[in-house]
Amino acid sequence: MDNPSHTRNHQHRHNLHLGRRTPNALKPKMTDLLFLAFGAVTIGAAILAIEARDLVYGAAALGIAFLGVAGLFFLLDAAYVGWFQIAVYIGAVVVLILFTVMLVGPKMGETALGLKRVSLLAAILVSLLLGMTGALANATAFPGQDSCGSGCDLSLFSTSLLKNYGVQLEFMSLVMAAAVIGALAVSKTDRGQ
Numbered sequence: 001m002d003n004p005s006h007t008r009n010h011q012h013r014h015n016l017h018l019g020r021r022t023p024n025a026l027k028p029k030m031t032d033l034l035f036l037a038f039g040a041v042t043i044g045a046a047i048l049a050i051e052a053r054d055l056v057y058g059a060a061a062l063g064i065a066f067l068g069v070a071g072l073f074f075l076l077d078a079a080y081v082g083w084f085q086i087a088v089y090i091g092a093v094v095v096l097i098l099f100t101v102m103l104v105g106p107k108m109g110e111t112a113l114g115l116k117r118v119s120l121l122a123a124i125l126v127s128l129l130l131g132m133t134g135a136l137a138n139a140t141a142f143p144g145q146d147s148c149g150s151g152c153d154l155s156l157f158s159t160s161l162l163k164n165y166g167v168q169l170e171f172m173s174l175v176m177a178a179a180v181i182g183a184l185a186v187s188k189t190d191r192g193q
Contacts, residue, residue: 035075042065042069049062056098069089070089070090
């Protein structure tokens with residue numbers, strides 16, 4: 001007599017071979033839904049950042065796009081790179097762009113009401129993204145992951161980070177440098193220099 005689990009595994013492999021999927025394979029996982037949500041927010045905010053006619057709106061949309069990318073990094077278990085994304089890109093680049101806009105001053109005819117509407121929308125989207133990022137960072141949200149216990153060594157982590165992600169970190173630093181240069185160029189263009 002055949003083993004029932006052997007028969008089930010054989011049928012599952014046969015279905016996969018024929019291109020059929022089992023009912024469990026069709027159910028989306030939470031990580032799949034979060035990936036789609038972060039991807040949609042990132043792409044949508046990036047398009048808004050490019051298409052924004054006002055620099056403040058573009059900077060706010062760029063910050064939301066950076067948060068979406070950070071969420072994708074958290075989803076891929078690259079928490080260090082995700083926090084780096086938040087600290088450097090949102091904490092430095094977007095703040096630098098907004099600081100430049102505030103330093104240069106608003107354009108003629110720009111109303112405070114439009115800024116309030118965009119600020120409210122940006123606050124809602126940022127809160128949503130931070131909530132999703134917090135759910136990812138929470139150890140209880142995904143029960144299969146263990147937290148780092150007392151056996152963690154920061155020097156080993158740093159070494160493995162530079163070995164495994166050295167090229168990506170260099171690329172991120174180049175993108176950050178380009179963003180800073182772009183912010184400076186925009187500030188000089190707005191002044192008419």
